[in-house]
Amino acid sequence: MSSASATSAPNSADSAADSAATDLNGTTRTDVLIVGAGPVGLFAAFQAGVLGLQCELIDVLDRAGGQCTELYPEKPIYDIPAVPGCLAQELVDRLLDQCAPFAFPMHFGERAQSVTETVSAQAEDGHDGHPRLLVTTDGGRRYDVAAVLVCTGAGAFAPQRVGLPEAAALEDRHVHYAVRDVSSFAGKRVVVAGGGDSALDWALALRKVAARVTLLHRREGFRAADGTVAEMREAVAAGEMDFVVGMLSALKTDGADGALSAVEIRTREETLTLPTDELVALYGLVSEPGPIAQWDMDMRAGRILVDTTTYESSRRGIFAAGDIAYYPNKQKLILSGFHEAALALRRAYHYAFPEKALVHVHTSNNATLKEKLTHA
Numbered sequence: 001m002s003s004a005s006a007t008s009a010p011n012s013a014d015s016a017a018d019s020a021a022t023d024l025n026g027t028t029r030t031d032v033l034i035v036g037a038g039p040v041g042l043f044a045a046f047q048a049g050v051l052g053l054q055c056e057l058i059d060v061l062d063r064a065g066g067q068c069t070e071l072y073p074e075k076p077i078y079d080i081p082a083v084p085g086c087l088a089q090e091l092v093d094r095l096l097d098q099c100a101p102f103a104f105p106m107h108f109g110e111r112a113q114s115v116t117e118t119v120s121a122q123a124e125d126g127h128d129g130h131p132r133l134l135v136t137t138d139g140g141r142r143y144d145v146a147a148v149l150v151c152t153g154a155g156a157f158a159p160q161r162v163g164l165p166e167a168a169a170l171e172d173r174h175v176h177y178a179v180r181d182v183s184s185f186a187g188k189r190v191v192v193a194g195g196g197d198s199a200l201d202w203a204l205a206l207r208k209v210a211a212r213v214t215l216l217h218r219r220e221g222f223r224a225a226d227g228t229v230a231e232m233r234e235a236v237a238a239g240e241m242d243f244v245v246g247m248l249s250a251l252k253t254d255g256a257d258g259a260l261s262a263v264e265i266r267t268r269e270e271t272l273t274l275p276t277d278e279l280v281a282l283y284g285l286v287s288e289p290g291p292i293a294q295w296d297m298d299m300r301a302g303r304i305l306v307d308t309t310t311y312e313s314s315r316r317g318i319f320a321a322g323d324i325a326y327y328p329n330k331q332k333l334i335l336s337g338f339h340e341a342a343l344a345l346r347r348a349y350h351y352a353f354p355e356k357a358l359v360h361v362h363t364s365n366n367a368t369l370k371e372k373l374t375h376a
């Protein structure tokens, strides 16, 4: 059976045209804002399309995939229905493919900041009096929506920072937690700290432009792909870069602007001072609850308490699905999040289209939807 014919489709994708997103005075008006483009947010986008809702997605990271992409892209997953086994990144790629026919905008590098109720639907159209919501992001975007579906999982990922007091003043100037522009490292003495794939990949890439690259890791072993580790060891053996086992113990600055001049490294035997222009610290990501925790919803242990008939929070119009949702016996599994998102959006539909009844049909009985999904 094809996935299209198995999909239950209350109402239709064509009703999406009724509420196409508009951008007036810098505010995007749409039906649903999905916050978080992890596996659950991506499946939610597909479900929104099937239901005929318009939506937009935002994620604080620079790409989709959430924990699957950031924490375990190459780990196999065996418990997704009808997928006997696939790598976590493969699952994300398939979810992106699945929602692609609806072409919903995804905005990366945007963190949801605040939510306020704008105008009551009762005042606007005489229906059941639920508010529209205005969501702002740290990037200055504004979304005027009928509902918000929070799929923020473990929280907003942020880089694990260098734990030295002098690091903060050097951030974005000489201490970096991501490489955005390789050319800015040209001719510089660069220390790349970390032992994962990102640290090794960037050390290898930067050695081609930098005056010298030193990879710094606290132990001999790495949490990176075998091939990348082998490539790094070959580059060290060929004299193309250095590798030091040790811990950062201080950052030295000089000049009027306090530029980084050296890093101090504590090894088992001694403390080294390594002349350095740029430090790239790739220690991995930590998750933070972020501003959504202040959205005035009932919370349990940092998660959003939801009603399991609708996955709505205590604040009307705001729903939660995936790891961020809390209810008794909640399982932090991708398949639970898929179910939660599907039900949340069915309730959200009533907020977006209070005048329309939600009629269950199957995609195979809906010519527009079938056409869209079959020829994607």
Ligand SMILES: Cc1cc2nc3c(=O)[nH]c(=O)nc-3n(C[C@H](O)[C@H](O)[C@H](O)COP(=O)(O)OP(=O)(O)OC[C@H]3O[C@@H](n4cnc5c(N)ncnc54)[C@H](O)[C@@H]3O)c2cc1C
Pocket: 035, 036, 037, 038, 039, 040, 041, 058, 059, 060, 061, 064, 065, 066, 067, 068, 071, 072, 075, 076, 077, 078, 079, 110, 111, 112, 113, 151, 152, 153, 154, 155, 156, 157, 290, 291, 292, 321, 322, 323, 324, 332, 333, 334, 335, 337
């Ligand atoms: C090592 C490991 C192995 C696992 N294996 C399995 C498995 O085999 N099977 C299984 O079902 N589950 C597994 N899980 C659990 C699974 O990964 C999670 O249940 C799943 O990722 C939850 O998806 P999500 O979309 O709810 O959240 P996440 O994957 O956490 O994604 C949330 C997204 O929201 C974004 N975000 C957060 N806050 C904001 C904000 N304020 N504004 C904008 N964006 C924001 C984040 O950047 C992130 O991209 C595993 C987890 C780990 C750590």
